[in-house]
Amino acid sequence: MAPTATADAVICGAGIAGVSTAYFLAVHEGMSDLVLCDPRPPLTLTSDKSTECYRNWWPDPSMVSFMGRSIDLLENLSDESGNAFNLGRRGYLYVTGGGTAQLVTAAAQISDAGAGSVRVHTGSSDDPSYVAAEPEGWATHPDGADVFAASEPLTEHFPYLTGAARGATHVRRAGWFSAQQLGAWMLDRARERGLALRRSRIVEVDVDKDRVTGVRLDNGTRIATGVFINAAGPMAQGVAAMTGVDLPMHNEVHLKLAFRDSLGAIPRDAPMLIWTDPQRLNLSDEERRLCVEEGRTDLLGEMPAGCHCRPEGGVDSQWVLGLWEYHRDVREPVWPLPTDGLYADTVLRGLATMVPAIAAYLEDPPQSVVDGGYYTKTTDNLPLIGPAGPTGSYVCGALSGYGVMAASAAGELAAAYATGSALPDYAPAFHPGRYDDPAYREQDAGAIDTGQI
Numbered sequence: 001m002a003p004t005a006t007a008d009a010v011i012c013g014a015g016i017a018g019v020s021t022a023y024f025l026a027v028h029e030g031m032s033d034l035v036l037c038d039p040r041p042p043l044t045l046t047s048d049k050s051t052e053c054y055r056n057w058w059p060d061p062s063m064v065s066f067m068g069r070s071i072d073l074l075e076n077l078s079d080e081s082g083n084a085f086n087l088g089r090r091g092y093l094y095v096t097g098g099g100t101a102q103l104v105t106a107a108a109q110i111s112d113a114g115a116g117s118v119r120v121h122t123g124s125s126d127d128p129s130y131v132a133a134e135p136e137g138w139a140t141h142p143d144g145a146d147v148f149a150a151s152e153p154l155t156e157h158f159p160y161l162t163g164a165a166r167g168a169t170h171v172r173r174a175g176w177f178s179a180q181q182l183g184a185w186m187l188d189r190a191r192e193r194g195l196a197l198r199r200s201r202i203v204e205v206d207v208d209k210d211r212v213t214g215v216r217l218d219n220g221t222r223i224a225t226g227v228f229i230n231a232a233g234p235m236a237q238g239v240a241a242m243t244g245v246d247l248p249m250h251n252e253v254h255l256k257l258a259f260r261d262s263l264g265a266i267p268r269d270a271p272m273l274i275w276t277d278p279q280r281l282n283l284s285d286e287e288r289r290l291c292v293e294e295g296r297t298d299l300l301g302e303m304p305a306g307c308h309c310r311p312e313g314g315v316d317s318q319w320v321l322g323l324w325e326y327h328r329d330v331r332e333p334v335w336p337l338p339t340d341g342l343y344a345d346t347v348l349r350g351l352a353t354m355v356p357a358i359a360a361y362l363e364d365p366p367q368s369v370v371d372g373g374y375y376t377k378t379t380d381n382l383p384l385i386g387p388a389g390p391t392g393s394y395v396c397g398a399l400s401g402y403g404v405m406a407a408s409a410a411g412e413l414a415a416a417y418a419t420g421s422a423l424p425d426y427a428p429a430f431h432p433g434r435y436d437d438p439a440y441r442e443q444d445a446g447a448i449d450t451g452q453i
């Protein structure tokens with residue numbers, strides 16, 4: 001007979017989604033008899049591989065509200081913890097070498113959804129003033145966005161960008177923080193309120209008369225509970241299958257390069273820099289021939305938009321993170337992660353289009369490390385948060401490439417569902433039940449602007 005414990009709620013997965021859900025249940029909803037299960041140490045799978053960036057700037061209005069709430073919570077937690085997780089607000093600079101008219105239109109639409117006001121800079125004497133970001137902290141920084149609709153004011157403030165840059169949008173309520181430190185701080189607060197952490201895998205969910213009654217762990221223990229929250233990240237689909245639910249999600253490989261920028265190509269106070277145009281790699285005839293020989297013709301045509309980077313660490317650090325998802329690799333999650341031997345070289349080439357000084361590394365490659373994880377996604381690239389399956393069963397997942405920035409609002413929302421608290425206006429947009437509608441399931445995912453980078 002398996003030993004039995006009881007809990008008011010059991011959370012599956014101690015990534016940032018599960019930790020945040022535990023924090024909101026324990027600290028804000030006052031649920032003390034809580035268990036968080038994970039065979040891995042907390043925050044060590046996907047949540048450890050992120051670029052740790054955040055922004056309130058999204059094409060979907062429900063995402064603007066949701067991320068606005070998540071950033072409100074992050075700022076409150078930063079105040080409460082003495083900024084234990086180093087929240088900064090240098091912004092995201094979306095740079096283009098193309099037309100600038102659409103920058104103003106797109107910014108106005110996102111601003112109308114509640115993301116803050118837009119200031120347009122054309123280089124004329126009546127331009128609004130541009131307030132440069134402080135390298136640290138967030139409280140005194142502007143919000144909304146500064147749109148550079150001409151190259152002169154842009155290169156005046158960001159002289160390291162290519163002369164081909166024609167304009168940019170500097171999103172201001174954006175930046176990065178330490179996801180590990182945030183998660184550790186939340187976990188400590190939840191444990192002070194009674195959260196128990198179990199280093200075990202959940203292998204079964206017991207359901208009786210369409211109601212969750214307990215979970216079983218790989219060590220043989222059964223925990224009797226009426227509330228089960230699936231925050232299993234890339235494994236959430238397999239975990240949902242334990243309750244007979246088919247979650248509409250898939251996993252995409254996303255790699256990340258860290259390189260030592262010993263030449264100082266990226267200034268230490270730079271914001272997140274994103275090249276928003278498709279591009280072709282600058283390859284010599286010999287390099288093209290080698291690509292063909294090695295079966296890498298994927299690198300020879302037009303490459304997608306979205307190559308991006310940011311400085312990592314303080315002023316004394318030389319490290320820079322660079323990312324570019326130039327081929328979509330959807331698969332069942334496996335580890336070690338499938339990698340790409342040419343990733344570092346390709347990302348550096350892509351970044352050199354935006355910041356020419358990086359080209360020096362193509363001849364003399366820098367010290368570098370490639371890691372990454374999975375973006376666990378739905379076709380609309382919106383999360384799945386809410387009830388799924390038998391009564392008492394919930395999911396907090398499909399957090400794609402934004403789970404670290406969304407975790408606070410996602411955990412708060414999952415906790416509100418589990419306790420029957422009032423739900424925010426954006427809740428229906430993320431309810432898993434939206435996929436019960438066959439028309440919604442069959443929508444053309446490729447036609448949706450999801451804001452993914």
Ligand SMILES: Cc1cc2nc3c(=O)[nH]c(=O)nc-3n(C[C@H](O)[C@H](O)[C@H](O)COP(=O)(O)OP(=O)(O)OC[C@H]3O[C@@H](n4cnc5c(N)ncnc54)[C@H](O)[C@@H]3O)c2cc1C
Pocket residue numbers: 012013014015016017018037038039040043044045046047048049050051052053054200201202203231232233234235236239254255256371372373374375396397398399400401402403404405406
């Ligand atoms: C390269 C890269 C860059 C990214 N950059 C950003 C960024 O800049 N900003 C941002 O906001 N987001 C970013 N993300 C996305 C972000 O990292 C994820 O959305 C987030 O970490 C997902 O958190 P999670 O808790 O859902 O999943 P995970 O962190 O994967 O945690 C899931 C946990 O569930 C556990 N688990 C699974 N099955 C079971 C089981 N049966 N029983 C018990 N436990 C189980 C696993 O062991 C794991 O610990 C990035 C992701 C990648 C890969």
